Amino acid sequence: MSAKYDIANPGAAELFESLRAFGYDLPTALADIVDNSIAAKARNVWIDLIWAGQESRITIRDDGEGMSEKELVQAMRPGSMSPLAHRSSSDLGRFGLGMKTASISHCRCLTVLSRSAPTSVAVRRWDLDYIASTETGEWRLLKGPDLVSEGDLGLLPKQASGTVLFWDRLDQLVGTVSADDETAQKHFRERADAVKQHLAMVFHRFLTGRNAISIHLNGRKIEPWDPFMEDIDAVDPLPAETLTADGAQIEIKAFILPHHSKISSERHALGAGPKGWNAHQGFYIYRNRRLLVAGDWLGLGMQKEEHFKLARIRIDLPNSADLSWQIDVKKSRARPPAKLRKDLQRIARVARGQASRIYRHRGKILQRQHGDKQSFLWTHLTRHGKTFYKINREHPLVRRVLEDSVDRDASRALLNLIEQTVPAPLIVINNAESPDGFGLPFEGASGELRKAMEAVYSALRQEGNEPASAARALMGMEPFNQYPELIAGFLDEITSAMAARDIEKRGFE
Template identity: 30%
Template sequence: MKFTILRLLTHSELGMFHEYRRQGKERAKQRSINFDWDVVGKVFPSAENPDTIAITCRRLEDEGTVVEIASWLKRQHKNWRFEGDCPKSSFYSFVDPGVLFAMVVDASSTPAKASWVVIPEDHPARSSILGHGESAQLGKSAMIALYGDEGQYCQTVLSDHFPQLFKEAETVSVTSQKENDNNRDDDDAAPDPLGLFKILARAGHSLPSAVADLVDNSLSHGAREIDITFPNPNAGGRWMCIRDDGTGMTPSGLRGAMKIGQQREYGDGDLGKFGYGLKGAAWSQADRLTVVSKAAGNESTTLTWDKDHLAKTRRWALLTDPVAPEHTSAVDIGDTGTAVLLTQMRPSMEPARGRADSPYAQELAAIKSHLELVFHRYLEGKARGHEKVIIRLNNEALLANNPMGHPLTKEYDQHRIELPGASQDKTAALYVRAYVTPNEAEFDEYIKDLPPLEQRVERDRHSLNGRANDAQGLYFYRLDRLIKWGGWEDLFAKDEHTKLIRVAVDFDRLADEQLQVDISKQLIRLPFAITKPLGDLLKGPRSAARSRYNKKEKAAPTPKGGGKIVSPAGTPAPGGFLPPTTAAGGTPVADPAPAPAAKKDRTSIRLVSSGDKPWQRKTGFKGEEVEVTPLMPTLVTLVQLIDKDAEAKNALSEFLRALETAGVQDQLTDKA
């Protein structure tokens, strides 16, 4: 648990140094350095309640003398102060506001052990550290804490300039690495395991996005229930387990899955891409990855990648040790399934927001909101080729957060845009549908009868736990999984007056190459050739969004599902979509037009692409909804014919209810 802590000191903190006071520069009577509460929470997670944290510190008394002083952190309201040592040496006559305070602390022992130094503005170590990306967060926070390799550059600079304080023996010497190389029986040019580990661990994952990537693996193996365990770090350390009831893997299958960049055949609905997701997502958060998996008719298999073992052996050597007793219940799978266990997890590098909740509570909330948004179609049972999925976080079932799902949202016709350059037999395409969400007055009116707490929850979910202005733009769905959202990809500028519009852009694996889906499946690039067709397609909805924002539109809002979604051939497109005709080259035949206004009704009927009954009745926050599946084509045709007639749809809903009561629905299901 080694951290590198950086802070640019201010006037109020320099009274700690006697020489600063003697020169008459002091502006305050404070005799300590401020430590931000979120830094202390990250470095000392088990010390959340105590008011004092002991640290044995080494520092310079003069240029060549190192002293060791018993110091401590003391809680001061909601922050902490570093106390116990006020250097009297004239060596510190250089101290002025802007000096860089750098501390390397090992928090794994009690008291903690640390070395610290203050570096003047004209010192090359200061310019080296502040000129490197590791210090970037100092632009947002007064103090930052870098864990382990995240502060490797800073530690190297400190070791070079202040070796008496920071020089330590390397855990793996050059000699030992050469000895290992001499014993190799493989290709001399094979990548160094530790080096590759460090590279892959920096592939741009946050904790929520890493968890989502691990959930992808569960869904690709047919999981219907996924349990995520992430206990409080103050109770047993920082670890996480993602367990599913999918098909699991055979011993040889698991060994292949643990291989970096494993090349395999991906199914049409497989969320994987590079053979990297499992390892990259796990390593971005933890130094130890253990996978337990069991396929039908096979014994359970356990394999582990361990960073320390890679550093020691410099070989790609998997461990087969059993899971530690404290984690056995979390990885307990049934007849089939997989459990991914992350241990030796690194602290979050995301800055804490506000002080109302603990950093751990904020992490839980971030994971929850991210998964509810990213996998909302899976949670709703609307992802093609998948049954409804249940995802639990610490035993709490997640609720789908459909960014276009509010009942007052206006839905536009869907359009298909072909991506140029695809092969003749496999045409890649985007399926684009625009939505205009309710304005603030409409939204407030809709939720006014809810209790204040529920109103706040609904607002947060509708704004995707951010600013409404940032939620406008394109929402890219890859195989019904949301991978990127918000913003216009340089098509348009973000505009307060268009903040009500959200545009779903769906694609499948065929479009990966042309959209340049990145290794973490979080970023894409729109080809220039389709920017004009896409921009033209969205002119109408953007104009309607401005009108609704300005409250100039008087028509009653259309319930979701009220628009026509019939393709020329009546055949669903990938993802269960029913696109209208487009001209060659991806240009829409006509600009999209908003669905006609209908009477506000709490019951709607809409077509879906799959289901185990001819129709299913659901009730949620937006009211009652009847989903009609393709199992009964005549019923599908009837729904299409009465699509614009609200009274007819109400009558059909009541007729179907009577059939449900009489048990006819079950009989029709059996025949289907």
């Protein structure tokens, strides 16, 4: 009787090429490798990105428990563990793919050395070019100490136990460029900086505290980046909540970060994170203290906006919640289960409301309500429930232009035309797509800023304001109040010029 099934083993070369397309970038790929080191109870992880053109290499070494020959072979198998299998509550893995897919997404040759005391060093290699050349479709995992140099093999005997990964033939990152290609070398270094920022963020809770680990990149220890700035007294944490979904308990805590006036400029710059203040608002999802999602409103119908940028909310998940939260292989995406959406929306609204109040209190809206009418070029009006923006006719420069204009009717018509054609829909769309993409007024144009400052100051003086009064008005006026150092220099020049004229006048007298 013939068999009722066929054996349909996947071709090794073909499947490996497909696994390379999971979408890892270099920082997320290396973070996946660090997960394995932490699971192996490593206290130190050393990552080196070594530039040598097409011979460039990345090494990842740890001092964890290491693996025996048998354990290493199992770890090198694609799908080495079922995502449905029971795991330790502290396990950072899930799919049994991380080390392999993360590595081969960037290299065509992955070599792993491992040693679990007191055994000898075990060596295994996946070489995609070798597998493709055999044309057998076999999953040939190369082995033996002769695969590596004496220098490479000598890394682990210095430790009681541990593991080293070598990524060679970095076709995705480097390709076939020469070592003296300055553009490629610059890109290589930029990716190293991105790795540093990403690891500092993803593992910040592992890099601090009594049992902290250390991650070293190119010989330098990575310092943690805490998105919640918990070491600063000015941070306002809201009460924590515990929610339950599908049998898993979820811990949620919101943090309202301080306005920049409450902290030093250095701390404010640090708090912005790799992508800027606006991009880093929202929920931060952690799985066993490891960051998965850094700043996202999780499809809850909320946009990233300037006045909510001080709100950051921490969600702590156990790894038993992986399926309900749709954790992906790269551990870079998560989506809340439907039954939690209303609670998360409620918590987000409270946090966003708190952040908005701080921002409005300290920012421009309150200035518009209580400031000098001359301070703002644009005024905000509401008629019949609709919003309009008008140019402030009381602004000193606008008033001067209208008074000095040869054709005042044409000047007023121009102002009306500008007001009626403010591209509000386009501004809203651009802000939603790229909330940190708007430049400051006169950004990169200090010469034009200076000319505008001089024109407004001159208009104030022509209206009869004394120099000191005109200077005070300038200090509180948009957009000059965003450039205090330039205003100070400008006013110093005015003061010096006035003093020189007084001296000259007294000399004539």
